[in-house]
Amino acid sequence: MTCDEARERIPFYAARALPKPEGAALLEHVVGCELCQGELVEAMRLGHELRAAFARLPGPPAGTWLSVAARTVGASLLAVGVGAEIAGLTLAVEATKSGFSVTGSLSLLGREVPVLRI
Amino acid sequence: MADDRDLVGQVARGNGRAFRALYERYADRVFRYALTLLRNRHLAEEVVQETMVAVWNGADKFEGRSQVSTWIFGIARHHAYRIGRGEVKGERVPDEEGESPDPALMVEQEVRVQRAVAGLPPDQREVVFLAFYAGLPYEEIARVQGVPEGTVKSRMFHAKKRLAEELRP
Numbered sequence: 536m537t538c539d540e541a542r543e544r545i546p547f548y549a550a551r552a553l554p555k556p557e558g559a560a561l562l563e564h565v566v567g568c569e570l571c572q573g574e575l576v577e578a579m580r581l582g583h584e585l586r587a588a589f590a591r592l593p594g595p596p597a598g599t600w601l602s603v604a605a606r607t608v609g610a611s612l613l614a615v616g617v618g619a620e621i622a623g624l625t626l627a628v629e630a631t632k633s634g635f636s637v638t639g640s641l642s643l644l645g646r647e648v649p650v651l652r653i
Numbered sequence: 654m655a656d657d658r659d660l661v662g663q664v665a666r667g668n669g670r671a672f673r674a675l676y677e678r679y680a681d682r683v684f685r686y687a688l689t690l691l692r693n694r695h696l697a698e699e700v701v702q703e704t705m706v707a708v709w710n711g712a713d714k715f716e717g718r719s720q721v722s723t724w725i726f727g728i729a730r731h732h733a734y735r736i737g738r739g740e741v742k743g744e745r746v747p748d749e750e751g752e753s754p755d756p757a758l759m760v761e762q763e764v765r766v767q768r769a770v771a772g773l774p775p776d777q778r779e780v781v782f783l784a785f786y787a788g789l790p791y792e793e794i795a796r797v798q799g800v801p802e803g804t805v806k807s808r809m810f811h812a813k814k815r816l817a818e819e820l821r822p
């Protein structure tokens with residue numbers, strides 16, 4: 536492997552996105568080449584920083600799943616364990632002709648208390 | 654834990670729980686990918702919705718010739734470009750600068766890194782995301798972008814060079 540070929544592959548190696556056989560061939564070159572060693576160290580540091588920065592980006596809003604589910608799995612599966620996130624609160628969504636009705640209830644000492652209807 | 658292919662197979666048979674599991678596995682990554690491409694949270698959410706609906710509808714056509722992640726990012730890319738061009742609502746979409754999380758909540762270096770990534774040409778930004786964050790091998794990135802592998806390598810080479818220069822301590 537030449538230095539040019541190694542330089543092309545180093546960022547992918549640092550990204551853990553290089554197929555194994557190519558990674559092995561790359562390391563064989565890097566072991567004997569100080570310049571590429573420096574490149575690899577720099578790419579690994581950069582990779583670490585990039586992963587951290589991307590991981591800080593937000594995720595989709597919580598309601599996105601409901602919108603997706605309404606268009607796919609349908610109403611039956613929309614009761615998706617919101618209760619697991621907010622203790623005692625369960626949500627049920629029913630399909631109606633005019634759209635979806637969302638009802639929620641709060642389990643208090645074994646009694647179901649309806650808390651919302653949209 | 655079921656692997657991605659098992660989940661897609663179950664989704665193809667209409668299994669809602671498998672679909673929910675696949676959503677949990679991919680929603681964040683697809684959202685961040687769309688955010689990297691479009692830099693707009695509302696549009697990125699739209700991309701997640703359209704992508705996951707397409708996954709539900711198309712799971713039975715997934716042939717397994719590529720990784721599931723390649724397939725899903727490919728769908729997301731298609732919708733991101735469609736939505737980014739404003740085809741969905743017929744309106745031109747502004748490029749929202751600073752559509753990243755509140756800088757006050759982030760350490761300084763992460764802000765620098767995100768700014769440096771945002772400053773790359775879109776094709777390079779995308780390669781950096783798909784390789785470093787999504788962990789796609791370069792031949793899979795080539796499939797997602799629909800370009801030869803050599804193009805992906807050269808985009809990465811230039812992106813890495815520029816990022817390293819800008820972020821050198």
Ligand SMILES: [Zn+2]
Nearest residue numbers: 538541568571
């Ligand atoms: Zn070398």
